[in-house]
Amino acid sequence: MSLRQYEYALAVAEAGSVTAAAELLHVAQPSMSQQIRGLERELGVQLFARTPTGLVPTVVGRAFLREAQVAVSASRRARATARAGADELTGELTVAVQMGFGTRQLPGALAALRRRYPRLEVTVFEEQSSAELDRLCGKGVLDLALMAACERTPADAHRLGEEEFVVVLGDGCAQLAADRVELRDLGGEPWVRFDRDSALDGVLLSVLRENDLTPVTAARVSQTATAVRWAAHGLGVTLVPASAVPQGYEHLVRPASPSVFQPVIAVLRQEAGPAETALLELLREENWSESRSPSASGSASLSAVS
Structure with missing residues (x-):
């Protein structure tokens, strides 16, 4: 087995067909088909099943692809580190963010990173589940993650600041007349909530219980922007x-009383390379306290910092 075969299999899983994956990687389709068949023969399993919508990974295939991604990511990091020079850092940086975190700060830091290293490719995605985010960190798939809490050592976890949670009200709502919204005054109000395994829904439930x-529940959504709209x-109201x-939508937002916030922690992979280290320093330079409001009647922190 080779890393090239791993990359081909990952591309097929992403594209849904050998032809599309070959175009994506600029490889001849017959060559890619041969490599995938050779990989399946060597493993003794079927990695993909043919469906009306294209090729999809089998159960065994999904398990294999998770480990293949770890191996490919490690290889790319090794190549990037080896090629790193004063201004010649290349390769791929994978960043994951707990849903809703760093929406204002991350783009500026990433733009500065790209200006410093224009040949660096950055992949960013949001993850709803904090447990899944922590699992991905532990597997070594991610180079850097922004999250509220983790079980990593202080050498890997760096507190950047806090993310305040705010109440979003409907246009014309009477509570908009106040500077802050007393949470206990929202009894009986319907809520726009998030998916059941989402960290955001966990925050909302904790706040309501407290x-x-x-x-x-008026509705459940997956994205913060959808909840606000x-x-x-x-x-319904949302948090x-x-x-x-x-x-x-800023005119429909009010700080909660008591205030609600979570720490923002940047988690680096073990033995971090120059790209993720540079991104961490750029994130430190961002303002992580601009959205926090003075507490009107105390505050509630929902996560302890590791």
Whole structure:
């Protein structure tokens, strides 16, 4: 088995067909087909099943691809580190963010990183589940992650600041007349919530329980921007990270009382290379306290910092 075969298999899983994967990697389709068949023969398993919508990984294939991704990521990091010079850092950097975190700060840091290392390729994705994010960190798949809590050592986990959670109200709601929203005044209000395994829904539930509120679920969504828009249209109130509020909806946002915030922790992979180390320093230079409001009646921190 070779890393090239791993890369081919990962490309097929992403593209859904050998032909599309070959075009993506600029490889001849017959050559890629031969490599995939050779990999399956050597492993003694079927990695992909043919369906009406294309090739999809089998159960065994999905397990193999998870480990293949770890191996390919490690190889890319090794090549990038070996080629790193004063201004010639190349390779791929994989960054994951807990849903809603760093929406204002991460783009500026990444733009500065690209200006410093223009040949560096950066992949960023948001993850709803904090448990999955921590698992990916432990597997070595991620170069850097932004999250609220982790079990890593202080050498790998770096606190950047705090992310305040704010209440989003419907246009014309009476509570908009106040500077802050008393959470206990929201009893009986319907809520726009998040997917059940989402860290954001965990925050919302914790806040409601701490304020003796029973949630009435109006809807569940996957994205913070969707929750804000639906709340703005009067479907229900919602609670989101302040930095995740889309432009144009700021007039419908109020700090909560008691205030709600979570720490923002940057977690580096073990034996971090120059790219992720540079990104960490750029993130430190960003303002992580601009969205926090003075506490009107105390504050509630939902996660301890490791």
